Amino acid sequence: MLQYFLRRLAALVPVLFLISIFVFLFIHALPGDPARLLAGESATQEEVEAIRKALNLDRPLFAQYVDFLKNLATGNLGISLRTGEPVATMIGRAFMPTFWLSVCALAWSVVFGLVAGVVSAVRRGSAGDHAGMFLAVSGISMPNFWLGLLLMQFFSVHLGWLGTSGFDEPSDLILPSITLGAGVAAVMARFTRSAVIDVAREDFIRTARAKGLRERIVIWKHALRNALIPVVTMAGLQFGFLLGGSIVVEKVFRWPGLGSLLLDAINFRDYAVVQAEIMLFSLQFLLINLAVDMLYGFINPAIRYK
């Protein structure tokens, strides 16, 4: 199993290399001139040229790519065109806020999604099932910024219980993680429901019931455990998305995370920051995928790694 793990880890390198090429090409193919954007709309051409020179943006594209790769290989993520700060510092600063937000959002939404999904599956067709799935569809379809502003208006402006935005204390996590998790909870609930319903049709469930096991054990131990594989895959995927930082939620809640950083970077065509962030997101995704694959073995001991 360790061997399998290491082999998978090594296989990430060529994937990341390919991603680096795509990332570099895409961002440079976007229209937009960082020197002009930094200079501002009212800048004269002279001012723009001064900035272009100061930033070494006149070098050939290929040379810029080679620099980027060389830096990447040595763990140096480059310097932000916009702020002049090392990109690693900026990402380091933004990483933890997004990490905490993602963990909180995922934690409540997975628990909520699992319970709601199982309950809906067991009481299929009941009023509770319909109500749960109505909520889930609402959760999926409701725009994040609208839910966020609604919560902020009610809890911060109207009741004054929580701060509106920013990340100064742990309670600041509450509103953004509810907002961010709403969609995930809904997806999880629907996924769990259909997975449990599928498993409940299997023979071994009938056997379990036939041998007189209590319904609670049949559902929560036998059915749910077997339904978990698609659910865990889904949760992993969602976590990958969350760790990328939600641009909308972070913007509404003034969250100092990766999403805000990415938005500013794209608006200013801050190549170094965008490249580094997308590389980081890709790496996160690949690692989560790997972790999910390893988890399968624990959920279902019948799975072997070769």
Next chain:
Amino acid sequence: MTFFKRAAYSAALLASSILATPAMTADLAIAMDQIFQKMDPHNSNYNVDYSAASGVLERLIGFDHNMKLVPQLATSWEGSDDAKTFTFKLREGVTFHDGTDFNAAAVKANFDRLADQSQNLAKNSLFKVVDTVETPDDTTVVLKLREPFGAMINTVAHPSVVIHSPKALEEMGKGVEKHPVGTGPFKFKQWIPGERLVLEKNEDYWDSEWPKVEQVTFYPVTESSTRVSMLLSDEVQFIHVLPAELAESVEASGDYEVLEVPGITVWTAAMNMLKEHFKDERVRRAFNLAVDQEAFVDVVYSGHGVVPDSPIAPDTRFYESQQPPRTDIDEARRLMNEAGHEDGLDVTIWGINNSTGVRMLQFLQQQLSQINVRAKIVPMEGATRSEKVFSSMVPENAEFDMLLGGWSPSTGDADWHLRPVYATEGWIPKIYNMAFYSNETVDKAIQDALNTADPEKRREAYSVAQKQIWKDEPAVWLAIENKMAGRKAGLTGVFQMPDGTMQFTKAAYE
């Protein structure tokens, strides 16, 4: 890997910041609509930077709330008749936050930095005309120019022309943009990029009456609804900018007020005069007659704006009102027919893709359809637009017929509106002349006004330029948007300026 170390470090920082609770009494918190870039105005083109830095770094000359010149670190100033020599008398008894003295040598160090074009600073071009900076005595600075430049006083008042401590400049170089040291009523305390910027009271400020608040915290908040929520939940006492469509939600609650002043940004839809159809003045006339400016202000700014009656705004120095625009669809149709466009005309209009920008485009499209003009509107994302308009622009090949844009003269002087937008030297991509307008009378008048420092002579020259541009109509005149901000009742001395910056150094609670 250093990355993880940094991540852990930032977590520790975060934990420590959670424990520290700010004192609330005489503090001021402000939410701004953009993120801060650089705390060195010499190297920034952004109003948010100018606004926040103005607490720490002062200029020789400032603007009052109407954009009139007021003394700051200079007590008086004058220009020679030939507009080549400008003399400033400096305030005495001023010290920088690092304890060094403010004097003529300090001003020279800053002016030399601005004049030295090899520094590649964003605002170096403002001082391109400066030849030498002389200091005949400790309290006098003399600017000698290469060529006459009548707008020099207003250039020195530009929000970017601040005075850094020469010691800080020497020790930190470009690093001053992360830690400014000046003479202002506030000292720089802390800046977490993208999160907050904190200034604290300068106990030794030269005007002992000020400042009256202990600490000022700026939050960059790009989402306007969030800014409003922060104001209404008393997390901040001032929000800059307040979008017109959210004004009502602030006004509805009596503890807050909406501040509104006419701006100096004039919005126009430039007509590309290199295109055959716009060379005909009857067509340009017809386009202006077809658009109802009053309705434009209502639709685009919910009524929070005014209709321009000159190429420049009333609060810009040397403004002179002209005949206000009128709407006459019949006359416009007649002119179009006369110009040979009985079958109508197809035009492409470029604009911006934010909600205000799209409203502008749609409104224009609808208005022009009344005179059988079929407009294809192209809203563009900011960076894409700036690339197409500035970086890859060849005037002769420009693909647009009309281009929406707004210009704000940050020196507050007619020169820095008329020259970039209407002089031949300003053709995009060089500056901002988006109509490729070129008129000898206008070019000459703009130059004449620069050849003298005599305000009356300059006024006459700008009068000529404004009349001619207004008659030639290189653009469809649209609107001057009001600058709006929200403020907690009882707070005074914090307000937004017509040029899009804001002032807070005289903040006080009643």
